[in-house]
Amino acid sequence: LAKTTQPVSMDSYEGQEVNITCSHNNIATNDYITWYQQFPSQGPRFIIQGYKTKVTNEVASLFIPADRKSSTLSLPRVSLSDTAVYYCLVGAGYNNNDMRFGAGTRLTVKP
Amino acid sequence: DTGVSQDPRHKITKRGQNVTFRCDPISEHNRLYWYRQTLGQGPEFLTYFQNEAQLEKSRLLSDRFSAERPKGSFSTLEIQRTEQGDSAMYLCASSINTVRTQYFGPGTRLLVL
Numbered sequence: 001l002a003k004t005t006q007p008v009s010m011d012s013y014e015g016q017e018v019n020i021t022c023s024h025n026n027i028a029t030n031d032y033i034t035w036y037q038q039f040p041s042q043g044p045r046f047i048i049q050g051y052k053t054k055v056t057n058e059v060a061s062l063f064i065p066a067d068r069k070s071s072t073l074s075l076p077r078v079s080l081s082d083t084a085v086y087y088c089l090v091g092a093g094y095n096n097n098d099m100r101f102g103a104g105t106r107l108t109v110k111p
Numbered sequence: 112d113t114g115v116s117q118d119p120r121h122k123i124t125k126r127g128q129n130v131t132f133r134c135d136p137i138s139e140h141n142r143l144y145w146y147r148q149t150l151g152q153g154p155e156f157l158t159y160f161q162n163e164a165q166l167e168k169s170r171l172l173s174d175r176f177s178a179e180r181p182k183g184s185f186s187t188l189e190i191q192r193t194e195q196g197d198s199a200m201y202l203c204a205s206s207i208n209t210v211r212t213q214y215f216g217p218g219t220r221l222l223v224l
Contacts, residue, residue, distance in 0.1 A: 104153050
């Protein structure tokens with residue numbers, strides 16, 4: 001079971017790029033890295049998923065180095081509406097025993 | 112399809128009462144998951160179904176918690192003899208075959224007085 005470590009909180013300002021790093025030193029060969037976003041009083045929302053190198057979608061980019069022991073979620077030009085909790089999960093996805101939510105990173109975007 | 116739906120969105124009950132929550136997954140999704148989330152914590156996995164089969168239930172918090180998915184479509188989560196410590200957000204999610212990408216509902220917020 002690959003455990004993840006993320007910063008508890010981060011602050012940023014509107015228009016800045018935000019990078020949230022997740023450490024997963026024990027990642028296994030078949031594990032993927034998945035990020036979710038959660039706003040207050042809502043369920044988490046899938047943002048992005050990757051296995052290696054770089055993945056980009058309309059919301060974010062995910063950078064994964066060659067050793068895959070960490071990953072970085074990059075949010076370009078954040079706005080106030082990006083204030084949320086961001087969760088990093090690592091697992092192969094075969095069953096729920098190998099994908100657990102931690103406490104996440106609470107991102108606060110200031111004007 | 113409008114996504115995963117949960118009903119009710121809010122529930123206030125008195126200690127000792129039974130409560131039941133409903134989850135309707137995205138229609139083509141064969142997996143359905145239940146989570147509990149308390150303030151400041153990430154979602155805590157409770158149980159999941161693949162079609163109508165409950166494949167993991169060891170993480171249900173106590174024998175007061177039970178879940179069903181009788182026809183492989185919607186699911187219900189029941190809490191019997193509620194306690195104040197059961198106050199939390201109960202989340203449902205669904206997916207196709209893999210747990211890697213889950214789609215969550217808005218949750219049911221339970222308050223036990």
